[in-house]
Amino acid sequence: MNYTALSLSQTPPLSVPLRFFLTAPLFLAAAALLLLINADALTVGRWSPTMLALTHLVTLGFLGMVMVGAIQQLLPVLIGVPLTYPRLTSTLLHLLMAAGILLLVTGMALTSLFLLQLGSALLLPALLGFILLVWYTLWRSPSTHATVGAMALALFALLVLGGIALWVMLQGGWHLPLAHPLTRLHIGWGGLGWIGALLIGVSYQVVPMFQITPEYPLRVRRWLTLLLAGVLLLWSASALFIPSVTWLAEFALAGLVLLFAVQTLWLQQQRKRRLADVTFDFWRLAMGSLILAVVTWLLGQWFNWPQLGLVTGVLFLLGFATSAINGMLYKIVPFLVWLHLNNRVQSSGGWQGSIPNMKQIIPVVATRRQYQLHSAALLLLLLAVGVEIVPVVRIAAGLWLISALYLGWNLLQGMRCYQHYLRQVGQG
Amino acid sequence: MSYSNPMANDHHHCDELFAAAEQVVEGGEWLRASESHRRFIEAMRHHLEAEEQLLFPAFEAASGMTQGPTSVMRHEHEQMRGLFAQMDQAVAAQSGDDYLGASETLLILMQQHNAKEEQILYPMLDQMLAPQADELLPQLAERIDSAGV
Numbered sequence A: 001m002n003y004t005a006l007s008l009s010q011t012p013p014l015s016v017p018l019r020f021f022l023t024a025p026l027f028l029a030a031a032a033l034l035l036l037i038n039a040d041a042l043t044v045g046r047w048s049p050t051m052l053a054l055t056h057l058v059t060l061g062f063l064g065m066v067m068v069g070a071i072q073q074l075l076p077v078l079i080g081v082p083l084t085y086p087r088l089t090s091t092l093l094h095l096l097m098a099a100g101i102l103l104l105v106t107g108m109a110l111t112s113l114f115l116l117q118l119g120s121a122l123l124l125p126a127l128l129g130f131i132l133l134v135w136y137t138l139w140r141s142p143s144t145h146a147t148v149g150a151m152a153l154a155l156f157a158l159l160v161l162g163g164i165a166l167w168v169m170l171q172g173g174w175h176l177p178l179a180h181p182l183t184r185l186h187i188g189w190g191g192l193g194w195i196g197a198l199l200i201g202v203s204y205q206v207v208p209m210f211q212i213t214p215e216y217p218l219r220v221r222r223w224l225t226l227l228l229a230g231v232l233l234l235w236s237a238s239a240l241f242i243p244s245v246t247w248l249a250e251f252a253l254a255g256l257v258l259l260f261a262v263q264t265l266w267l268q269q270q271r272k273r274r275l276a277d278v279t280f281d282f283w284r285l286a287m288g289s290l291i292l293a294v295v296t297w298l299l300g301q302w303f304n305w306p307q308l309g310l311v312t313g314v315l316f317l318l319g320f321a322t323s324a325i326n327g328m329l330y331k332i333v334p335f336l337v338w339l340h341l342n343n344r345v346q347s348s349g350g351w352q353g354s355i356p357n358m359k360q361i362i363p364v365v366a367t368r369r370q371y372q373l374h375s376a377a378l379l380l381l382l383l384a385v386g387v388e389i390v391p392v393v394r395i396a397a398g399l400w401l402i403s404a405l406y407l408g409w410n411l412l413q414g415m416r417c418y419q420h421y422l423r424q425v426g427q428g
Numbered sequence B: 001m002s003y004s005n006p007m008a009n010d011h012h013h014c015d016e017l018f019a020a021a022e023q024v025v026e027g028g029e030w031l032r033a034s035e036s037h038r039r040f041i042e043a044m045r046h047h048l049e050a051e052e053q054l055l056f057p058a059f060e061a062a063s064g065m066t067q068g069p070t071s072v073m074r075h076e077h078e079q080m081r082g083l084f085a086q087m088d089q090a091v092a093a094q095s096g097d098d099y100l101g102a103s104e105t106l107l108i109l110m111q112q113h114n115a116k117e118e119q120i121l122y123p124m125l126d127q128m129l130a131p132q133a134d135e136l137l138p139q140l141a142e143r144i145d146s147a148g149v
Helices: A015-037 A039-044 A049-079 A086-110 A113-139 A146-171 A183-211 A218-241 A243-269 A278-302 A307-347 A364-387 A390-424 B004-027 B030-063 B069-092 B096-128 B130-143
Strands: none
Touching (some): A015 A039, A015 A086, A015 A390, A049 A146, A049 A307, A049 B096, A146 A183, A146 A218, A183 B096, A218 A243, A243 A278, A278 A307, A278 A364, A307 A364, A307 B069, A307 B096, B004 B030, B004 B096, B030 B069, B030 B130, B096 B130
16 A cells, blocks of 8 residues: 555645536537527437537537546545646646537537547547546555546546547548447447446445445445446457347346446435435436436337437436536535635634535525426427427427526536635635 | 444444434424534544544554644544534524535535545554554544444
């Protein structure tokens, strides 16, 4: 064990995670806006430039931004090892990612070769550097908690999915081959490896924390992400070499996902803390959506209704991943604002009693309203995909846009509260 | 023989008292709320003091580190005490909103603190303070509330 690397404080400067958290909702809003403008995109199926851009605005722009920001916050705090040059790393990473994603996604929507290449040139080195940095940090960690393994797997998946994307583009001469055979692998590693494993690893920590539930069973913590990694590898190998048995691995993956969702709901059912809590509601919506996503995926194996794929996508990305992350942000952001205010005031010998509490930093009423908007948008989007009527898509996209902007506004209130308080006590 | 087990159990014991206090406060029965809050604070006080007066000094002596992890843990204990005071005031003023706002903040502070202790610090104690276990563990049991539970 390396004791000297350990200090257990090392909470990075507030700007390190916050710049990612505050930018992310803008990408989510951009996705909603894109759908509002091209409302017929949902009705023409998955494989269009608009859908490609929309999906990546959600996965890279919203989910990716928050996840990269959150990892920089979590590593030093929960894993016990500080990042080197946190401010410089986060500034560079944020700039490269934000610009890279914007260019890449615009390139997708307009099928512009130049923008695709430019976006990739910014994004790929940034993510590769990030992966290596985090692996190095995890390797130095004294913690043996299952979250460490889950994070390492998530980053491996990010490497694989980025590698596949690059390979497909290079092979196709940067002309987007939308329904390339390798696209399935890209989606699988992205959805289950990168997003799935990271959210599983974070759940091990935050589900027992936020609602005071029992821990995930040791067996689950020890085996779930290992199995996920193993089956993803088998699945990829079979897809490339023996396609006739791919279905077996796919059913195993669905089973693992289902196990995680049901286990989480079961733990939350035994929660000691039973107060109304918006993060909890977001998480129940997330786990319910994940279970439904497995169901619609299963149905898609038997029924040849092309919209089922889209329904599964909406359930997984918007219902599961976006909801879970949206809910967590309402705990992480106000807490970090409080923590940094407290540290500032304490180190200057001031009185801590006047520091606003978490429920004052981001008002609960506002978070509750945003939750209702998000749920309504999700429901309506699912309906819209099903009925394929353009005006319904428009209304759903409009609600989604308002919800995303509201999320951004609420998070911004947290930061403004921070600045306002520091000015008030003469430290701003 | 470990420090991790009794200390982690005591975290869970405090968590239960915490959840119970919040529940009663939300119900607005202030007589019961005040009693429930007092029980929680009492258990926390014993837990924090057992660490500050017994386990941390032993760790600091064994490792030679006084500015390391224990100083950060002590700092977070002070932040918790600041929130205890806000919750005390909220009970006195019978303000549910103030209490539940402070308790929400305390929950996250306390949980991430506990996670660091259980995942990193206590395993270190188990290793470094193994030779003194016969002497320290009975003293620990006397100080924390959940020892007999």
